[in-house]
Amino acid sequence: xxxxxxxxxxxxxxxxxxxxxxxxxxxxxxxxxxxxxxxxxxxxxxxxxxxxxxxxxxxxxxxxxxxxxxxxxxxxxxxxxxxxxxxxxxxxxxxxxxxx
Numbered sequence: 724x725x726x727x728x729x730x731x732x733x734x735x736x737x738x739x740x741x742x743x744x745x746x747x748x749x750x751x752x753x754x755x756x757x758x759x760x761x762x763x764x765x766x767x768x769x770x771x772x773x774x775x776x777x778x779x780x781x782x783x784x785x786x787x788x789x790x791x792x793x794x795x796x797x798x799x800x801x802x803x804x805x806x807x808x809x810x811x812x813x814x815x816x817x818x819x820x821x822x823x
Contacts, residue, residue, distance in 0.1 A: 726805070728754065731768040731775070739770075749809040751778065751796035760785075761793045769795065776801045 724747050730740040746753040754769075761767065761780045768775050778795040786792050797804070 724805075724807075726771060729770040730754075730757075731770060745792065747805050747807075747809070749802065749805075751781070751794065753792060753794050755786075755790070755792050757783075757791035757793060758789055760791055766798065767795070771804060771806075774804055776804050 724744060726744045726747070728742050728744065730742055732739065740757065740759065742754050742756045744752045745755045761783045763780050763782050765780045767778055767780060769778055770776075777798045779798055781794040781796055783791055783793040
């Protein structure tokens with residue numbers, strides 16, 4: 724499911740990044756359209772509409788020149804972040820590098 728998001732960064736980094744989801748789950752997502760490398764382990768805030776959530780980057784990879792994908796997981800319970808009722812059986816999918 725493709726949803727537009729903003730990645731809000733620390734003041735020491737560039738301004739917010741406009742990205743989109745490639746896949747979502749009840750505990751995180753696979754994000755595309757990044758133009759900056761995100762170090763695994765880094766904590767970011769993502770925003771969808773007026774809702775924000777703290778997330779941890781679990782993996783990043785370069786898929787094309789100036790296009791990066793990353794996996795994120797929510798650091799707190801965010802049951803309604805996507806605005807959908809998602810199946811918890813998908814928890815953790817796309818979070819390990821070997822599952823990308």
